[in-house]
Amino acid sequence: MRMLRGKWCAVKRFNFTTAxxxxxxxxxxxxxxxxxxxxxxxxxxxxxxxxxxxxxxWIKCKGAGIDLLNPAFC
Incomplete structure (x- = not known):
């Protein structure tokens, strides 16, 4: 876990990805x-x-009101 620009960030496992x-x-x-x-x-x-x-x-960025595909894949 790291603090980046005042926000805690970490790596977490999900069902089909790690984020x-x-x-x-x-x-x-x-x-x-x-x-x-x-x-x-x-x-x-x-x-x-x-x-x-x-x-x-990274494949997607997801959150409240966010559903962004990685522009490098487009």
Whole structure:
């Protein structure tokens, strides 16, 4: 877990992906960046400064009102 630009971020396993979750608190999180592989998510979190989107082959960014495909895949 890391604090980036005032928001707690961590790697979390989901049913079909592993994600970087952003803005964690006691209720949940603000958004997540879904990766196919855990190692890719971990490396991206370590390299990310919290500005823009993280690096690596994230598939989707999801959250309240957010459903973004990685522009690198379009």
């Amino acid at each position: 970087i979750v952003v803005g964690m608190d006691v209720v949940g999180y603000e958004r997540r960046y879904c990766y196919e592989l855990r190692g890719e998510a971990q490396a991206a979190l370590l390299a990310w400064d919290g500005d823009g989107h993280p690096s690596g082959p």
